[in-house]
Amino acid sequence: MKKITLHRPKESFNKNCSYEILLGKHTLTSLNNGEAKTIEIPEEWGNEPLKAKIQWCGSEKMDLKSITENSKISVSGNKFLNRKMPLFGAIFPLIGLITFNFHVVSKNVGIAIFLLFLFGIIATITIWRNKWLKLKIR
Known part of the structure; x- marks a missing residue:
């Protein structure tokens, strides 16, 4: 299993909303404002894209093949669109x-x-x- 660390910095916008972290169609976890979590990705989900989501909006998909073991991924809001x-x-x-x-x-x-x-x-x-x-x- 591959381990990755997800970090969400403290933001003044979207501070009351949590970001859902999706792997394909599977919800891995949710991140609150200023939170960091280490998650393990099962081998059978290794080809699925990683994505963050908030309400109906989200992020672009990230290919897990480009992520190495024990990588740190930052999940943040787009400052222009959110502010x-x-x-x-x-x-x-x-x-x-x-x-x-x-x-x-x-x-x-x-x-x-x-x-x-x-x-x-x-x-x-x-x-x-x-x-x-x-x-x-x-």
Whole structure:
């Protein structure tokens, strides 16, 4: 059996959520904020990819073949998506001012900005949902 150590640094974001660690479709463990765990990976699961998950988002898959015995893997959140992305919600009222013709810019420009804003939000939670967490070999 291969042993690996998983470490989650203390983070100010996602501090109340635990990260699930998956090996293929099997849940190995969950990591709380600032926690480290050593786990053993059974030989029959050696070809499965390693992944971290939080709610519907997660990390990219990591191939276990690239991990050596007693490796240390850091599981952390993407700082841009977890810290900066919620601030884009503050843009929503400004887009409303532009869209409802308060003569800041033309209405067509306001509608275009609103559609780009919606596309960015939808793309973040669907297309880029596997970028919220990061797995790194330390």
